[in-house]
Amino acid sequence: MKRQHLSQTELMVMLAILRLGREAYGVPIAEEINKRTGRELAIGVVYSTLGRLEEDALVRSETGEATAARGGRAKTYFELTAKGLKQVRETQRSLQSLWNGIPQLRSDSA
Amino acid sequence: MTSRPPLRIATWLLQRCLRGRHAESLIGDLLELHQEGKSKWWYWRQALAAVSADIADAVRDSGRSLIVAVVAGWCAILLWRELNAVLIAHIGDMYWFLRHAGVDRGEGYFLVWLLGALLRFAFFVASGWLVARVNARHPALAIAVFVASVFLITLSWQQVRLPWHYAVWLVHYGMAVTGIVAGAWLAARRRQRYSMITGS
Numbered sequence: 001m002k003r004q005h006l007s008q009t010e011l012m013v014m015l016a017i018l019r020l021g022r023e024a025y026g027v028p029i030a031e032e033i034n035k036r037t038g039r040e041l042a043i044g045v046v047y048s049t050l051g052r053l054e055e056d057a058l059v060r061s062e063t064g065e066a067t068a069a070r071g072g073r074a075k076t077y078f079e080l081t082a083k084g085l086k087q088v089r090e091t092q093r094s095l096q097s098l099w100n101g102i103p104q105l106r107s108d109s110a
Numbered sequence: 111m112t113s114r115p116p117l118r119i120a121t122w123l124l125q126r127c128l129r130g131r132h133a134e135s136l137i138g139d140l141l142e143l144h145q146e147g148k149s150k151w152w153y154w155r156q157a158l159a160a161v162s163a164d165i166a167d168a169v170r171d172s173g174r175s176l177i178v179a180v181v182a183g184w185c186a187i188l189l190w191r192e193l194n195a196v197l198i199a200h201i202g203d204m205y206w207f208l209r210h211a212g213v214d215r216g217e218g219y220f221l222v223w224l225l226g227a228l229l230r231f232a233f234f235v236a237s238g239w240l241v242a243r244v245n246a247r248h249p250a251l252a253i254a255v256f257v258a259s260v261f262l263i264t265l266s267w268q269q270v271r272l273p274w275h276y277a278v279w280l281v282h283y284g285m286a287v288t289g290i291v292a293g294a295w296l297a298a299r300r301r302q303r304y305s306m307i308t309g310s
Binding site: 025026027042043044045047048050051052061063066067069070071073074075076 | 121130131132134135136137138139140141142143145146155156157159160161162163164166167
C-alpha cells in the first residue's frame with residue numbers, strides 16, 4: 001500500500017540520515033535530531049521509526065562493524081532509498097506550499 | 111577509557127522483549143553510550159522506552175486483528191459459561207446416573223468435579239489457541255491482552271467476601287492462564303509445522 005504521508009518523527013529521522021550520509025546509525029541519528037531540533041528521541045523510538053520506514057522500503061540498512069564497547073554487537077547503518085528520497089521531496093513540497101504566502105511567517109515582517 | 115560493567119537485567123529485558131530485526135544493533139548502541147559515560151538510569155530509561163515503542167508498534171501493526179482475537183477468545187469462554195450452566199442444571203441427573211452405574215457418593219462428587227474442571231480447562235486451551243491463531247502476527251501481544259482482560263473481567267464476576275474466596279479465584283485464574291498459554295503454544299507449534307511443510 002502506498003504511504004500517504006510521513007509523520008514528523010519519520011521526517012526528522014529521514015532528514016538526519018540524509019545529513020549524516022555514510023555515518024547514519026542509531027546513536028548519531030538520535031544525536032543529530034537532538035542537536036538540530038532540541039528534541040530528545042529515545043534510541044528505541046529511532047529504531048522503531050527506522051523499522052517502519054524500512055518495511056515501507058523508504059530506507060535500507062547495512063550491517064557494519066562490531067566493537068567491544070558494544071558488547072560485540074554490530075552497528076546497522078541506514079540510507080534512504082530512491083523511494084524514500086522521493087517521499088521526502090514530496091513532503092518538503094507540500095509543506096513549502098503550506099508555508100508560502102503566510103504573511104506572519106515572512107522573514108521581513110519579523 | 112575504563113570499561114563499565116554491562117547492565118545485565120536491562121540488557122536481558124531488551125533481548126527478551128524486542129522483536130525487531132535491529133534489536134541487537136539497538137542494544138549495541140545503548141551499551142556504546144553507556145560505556146561513553148551515560149548513567150545506568152539513562153540506560154534503564156532507554157530500555158523501557160525501547161520496549162514500550164516495540165509494544166506500540168505491535169499494537170499498531172495488529173490493528174483490528176488484536177480486538178478480533180480477544181473477542182474470539184471471549185466467545186470460547188462465554189460458550190463454556192453457557193455449557194457450565196447447563197451442566198449445573200443437570201447435576202442431580204448426573205449423580206443419579208452415577209449412583210445407578212454403581213459409583214459411590216464420594217467418587218461421584220469427584221467425577222463430576224473432574225468433568226467440570228477438565229471442560230473448563232479445555233475451553234481455556236481453545237480460547238488461547240483461537241487468540242493466537244487470529245492474531246498470528248503478534249500472538250504474544252494478543253495473549254497478554256487477553257490474559258489481562260480475563261483477569262479484570264473474571265475478578266469483577268467474583269463475589270469476594272473472605273480471603274479464601276480470593277485464594278479459590280487465584281487457583282481458577284492460574285488454571286485459566288495455564289490453559290490459555292497451552293492453547294497459544296499449540297497454535298505456535300501448528301504454525302511451525304505448517305511453515306516447515308510450505309517452506310514459508
